[in-house]
Amino acid sequence: MAEIAIFCLARFAYICYTIVNYMEENMKTVRLRTPFEVGSTPLAEYPRPQFARDSYVTLNGEWDYAILRKSESFNGKYQGKILVPFSPECLLSGVPEGTRVTPDDVLYYHRTFNLDANFVKAVTILHFDAVDMICSVKLNGISVGEHIGGYVPFSLDVSAAVKVGENVIEVVVTDPCDTSYHTHAKQSSKPGGIWYTPQSGIWQSVWIESMDEVYLKDVTIVPDIDTDTINFKFDKSANVPVDVIIMDGAKAIFSGQFDGDTASIKLENYELWSPENPKLYDVAFKVGNDIVKSYFGMRKFSWVTDSKGFKRMGLNNKPYFHTGLLDQGYWSDGMLTPPSNAALEWDV
Known part of the structure; x- marks a missing residue:
């Protein structure tokens, strides 16, 4: 019985392979255009x-x-x-x-x-x-x-x-x-x-x-929900202070200045980020006359132990089921490049 099943599967695979080869050799390829507007300056929105x-x-x-x-x-x-x-x-x-x-x-x-x-x-x-x-x-x-x-x-x-x-x-x-x-x-x-x-x-x-000659080159942002802190590591062009302001919507929840290359800020009454509640906080940095804006979510990814003692992937110190989806974002007219940001939003 097992031999028959293996033979049938092999035969099916061969037929599929033959059909695909025939289609590739004999059918005319028609390249489709997506309905998204591209314009003369595509993907012109700020990229970072x-x-x-x-x-x-x-x-x-x-x-x-x-x-x-x-x-x-x-x-x-x-x-x-x-x-x-x-x-x-x-x-x-x-x-x-x-x-x-x-x-x-x-x-x-x-x-x-x-x-x-x-x-x-x-x-x-x-x-x-x-x-x-x-x-x-x-x-x-x-x-x-x-x-x-x-x-x-x-x-x-x-x-x-x-x-x-x-x-x-x-x-x-x-x-x-x-x-x-x-x-x-x-x-x-x-x-x-x-x-x-x-x-x-x-x-x-x-x-x-x-x-300007004095500017912020880069910043690393690391949330830590175990210590209720948001942590920053600054890469500056000069040894000057960094002004930091954190916003929750239109409300400032922190404002301060740091002389070194790092900062650790204690947060109170914050919301955890999750797919069900994708809460983000805005943050702005000022180095000299240079102002850079960013955002962060208070969340943690880690391995946790469930109630039965099994290791699970966790979000915010709790087991969280991860569904693995493959979305390659390949476009018939742009290939690896989406036609527009509207196309990306539609795809998501």
């Missing part, structure tokens, strides 16, 4: 809400592009326009459908943008939220940095290259996809079945910010 400051210029929008073989020299002539941050393999990029950047190609980007005199300050940072895979960047003809890794954001200090008025940015990208040890996830040079169409180049937002 957990560390937000007023200084922000998006570089999303139309760029010049060219795709050449590595063996070819680039003469500065671009082949058309691409809508950043969509990869050239995406429908939303505006690049001719069927375009693909192979491991033997080089992808060239170029655009100009203008900055006002009141925007450019002592320190200017250029942000790329993701570029797949290996890239180098020039600003106004000056090399400002390189990066390897297609799935992580990176930032470049362009203070010495940026200027008031017109600026020119150039990005050169190569993508080995699955021909190298670099991370490529389910992208494949031979897509089909469970393997995705490869995508290359800029696929998340590009933006720029500028600060």
